[in-house]
Amino acid sequence: MASTATNPAGYQGRYAQSFQLFLQRSTEHKSIFGFIDRILQDEFPSLGDGKSTLNVLGVGSGGGEVDAHVLDKMQAKHPGKSISADVVEPSSELIQNFKALVAKTPNLENITFNWHTMTSSEYENQVKDKKEAKRFDFIHMIQMLYYVEDYSATIKFFHSLLKQKGKLLIIHESANSGWEILWKTYKEALCSNTISAYQSAGDIKVHLENLGLKYEEHDIPNTLDITECFIEGNETGQLLLDFMTDKPYFYEKTPPDLRAGILDLMRNKCSTERDGRIIFNGNLTALLIHP
Incomplete structure (x- = not known):
């Protein structure tokens, strides 16, 4: 979750801190990297057929860890070819983290970056205002669609930016994951920020089927250690709860009965216990969409 349509500043301050803590406590990046290495990189060779330059677009790229991994693998599949990477991310704080990552990663030194510190909807409006849109060989939207107003319209727009033989990758929380159970059970309380x-x-x-888009589906197992969320006064647990509920200072500001219900659901319906730790089901699904 690294882009937002309703909060132009994106992840900043305490919320950026809680996001970084979430990444540290979950297997999310490790799991996504595994998917890229096992499956996705095999798609890269065909993207560059007959081309001297590849254009890549990351939408909601956060601090750039996944983008950097994608670009490294793509560059390895296309040695000698130039790569242009456009990055759309509304958080200036996370954009700075991404730039710092690029500066210390040797394999990215020959890639041209174009930074767009804006939401996906702002980028869409900017593109529509121009007479000719830039086209891309590969577009990825990883954990960001939660923040758009119209999933279908957003997918349709970014799919329209693909070149011939291009691919659009969406990675999102799986059906029946702990996230879906939590957010759909308490949608009135949580879907308000x-x-x-x-x-x-x-x-x-x-949405993809209604749009007539063909896609491949891949499961990405993922977990999150939320043990500290059940220790009253624990700062780590409180920051994780802020991120998981999209509510700053959730523990302090949520009515006790509602807070107790959410915590009970997270522990007993969304998680399992392993060696005394509470492990949240954060499973992901990768949807690789054809042009």
């Missing part, structure tokens, strides 16, 4: 209507990858598949 930057996320107005929660949808899982199962819902996205319906």
